[in-house]
Amino acid sequence: MKDLGDTTTARWDGALEAIERCYELGWTDGLPVVPPVDHRVAQFLDYAGRDADEVVGELPERRRRITVGKVAANAVMAGCLPEHLPVVLAATEAMLDPVFNLVGPSSSLGGAAILVIVNGPVVQQLNINARGNLFGPGNRANATIGRAVRLILMNAGAAIPGLFDRSVIGHPGKYTYCIAEAETETHWTPLHVGRGFRPEQSAVTVFAAEAPRQVRSVGQPEAILYAIADVASSLGTSMSTSGSVGDPAGGVRQGQIAVTIAGSSQLWRDWSKADVRAYLHPRIRRSVADLKQALVLASPVAPGDAQRYVSLVPEPEDILLVFAGGEEANMSSVIPSWGPKVGSTAVTREIRLRP
Amino acid sequence: MHDGIHAEKAGVPSATICTDRFVPTATAMARMWGAPDYPTIFTQHPVENLTRQQLRQRAEALAAQVARVLTGGLP
Structure with a gap:
């Protein structure tokens, strides 16, 4: 010992x-x-x-x-x-x-x-x-x-x-x-x-x-963010699972997330960090149908569940956005929180x- | 473990159930809080994926031990 x-x-x-x-x-x-x-x-x-x-x-x-x-x-x-x-x-x-x-x-x-x-x-x-x-x-x-x-x-x-x-x-x-x-x-x-x-x-x-999950994407801001949002919405992260200490009304644990964006800052000249967060926040989500398939939500899949979504991040400010990484390419990373906020x-x- | 030991220290009878994969952690926690003989009740791991009915059966099987610990006995 x-x-x-x-x-x-x-x-x-x-x-x-x-x-x-x-x-x-x-x-x-x-x-x-x-x-x-x-x-x-x-x-x-x-x-x-x-x-x-x-x-x-x-x-x-x-x-x-x-x-x-x-x-x-x-x-x-x-x-x-x-x-x-x-x-x-x-x-x-x-x-x-x-x-x-x-x-x-x-x-x-x-x-x-x-x-x-x-x-x-x-x-x-x-x-x-x-x-x-x-x-x-x-x-x-x-x-x-x-x-x-x-x-x-x-x-x-x-x-x-x-x-x-x-x-x-x-x-x-x-x-x-x-x-x-x-x-x-x-x-x-x-x-x-x-x-x-x-x-x-x-x-x-x-x-x-x-751990950070690398996101490779082509060099257009919206395309990069679209891919980041997709990765951030994965099943199996702490944010997309149920839990005893999350908000039971939402059905998932809703955590913060860090996102690093590499490459040239010039690409983002028309975007502020607030713009990036405003784009990402409503897109980091998962359908009720998917959450039910993964038994995150307990009830059977019902009609309309594929069109209903649950947000995984509480507020846009809960996306910790960091400009970092090599200049050579548009590699990003998505880092989900350990647990709910x-x-x-x-x-x-x-x-x-x-x- | 932490809450059970503290309830007991505050004079409130407590019984703590822990799964058997956590024996070293539970024992170290009890030692850390100066309660090396704290009578933790251990049950088979895991409980997370038990159905409601299985969980009820498990609870019923442990009830007598809980009663013994709450009244000052050993599990």
Whole structure:
């Protein structure tokens, strides 16, 4: 049994021994971690100008109080640089907001990962990738910030696979799932600005989410959005299944959804983000007949059911639209929420950079 | 588990039924809340796809254990 107590101190002689010891202590996600030696953790805390004992937030259902020191130790283990710590801290603060309901997405059979979306000047300052290989490998900031979030959940939040994390299949984003918006390369309003922050602020948005599903389409805005709406309306997502905590009147769980759009911003010159959301929202839906065929709705298919539709997303603003991905083609992604909006809502927090 | 343990701590008798696939999670939760001997009642997994009638049969089979736990006994 892993140590579920408050802190564990270990000693080691060499780097390889230390890495193996971290495995033995159950501190890793399966990949090797950078051993969180005292002086490295201290360096991170110094950079952020924060005290190790300061409480970032609590996970009351698991009796866990998450401190800056624990966040810093996990950021070290994930391979972060000290300057990444303010982003990881803001993401942790956001996850611990009560409306995010972290105990749900960190334990559920649904197997969510925490998608971290970074906006503002910090994206350029820390070289957080918003372009090619958006969800793929190759960039330290994305890889390590996202990984730190998972290690914090496991090591500080007790979301241990098989114990309190009971994901049935999970997804690769549970190792790391951090992107930025290419906001300097589009006329679109950055995600954080649309959510109440100023452009000169840096912010992080966390979203409990399924894996991204790539959407390939030809280069015309309406055609791209038509395909995105079709993918977003799939049966089998959390949004198109019934559930005990959704709105029973609607019959489905109605969740938020993230959509990334890559390619050239020029293609969208006549469209604002609000226009895109207004186009998508009424089209992310499924017929009553289909929902009944999939036993999402319990009664037999009746005449007219094929022409009656149920909306899967509560409001247009619940579509988190992000301009990101490579410039070379019109590849989009659709990322359904882990659960209904009432079960977990995306949260945005300012990144407090070094004073 | 969380709610059952807390009801009990608040002086309200509780009985918690959990499916047997969740034994490690339930046990760890009870330990985490300082109630390692919390008398969880386990039943065969799954219950999600049972019909209404099957669910009723399952509940009837567990009723005696629930009554024992609510009156301070072991399942």
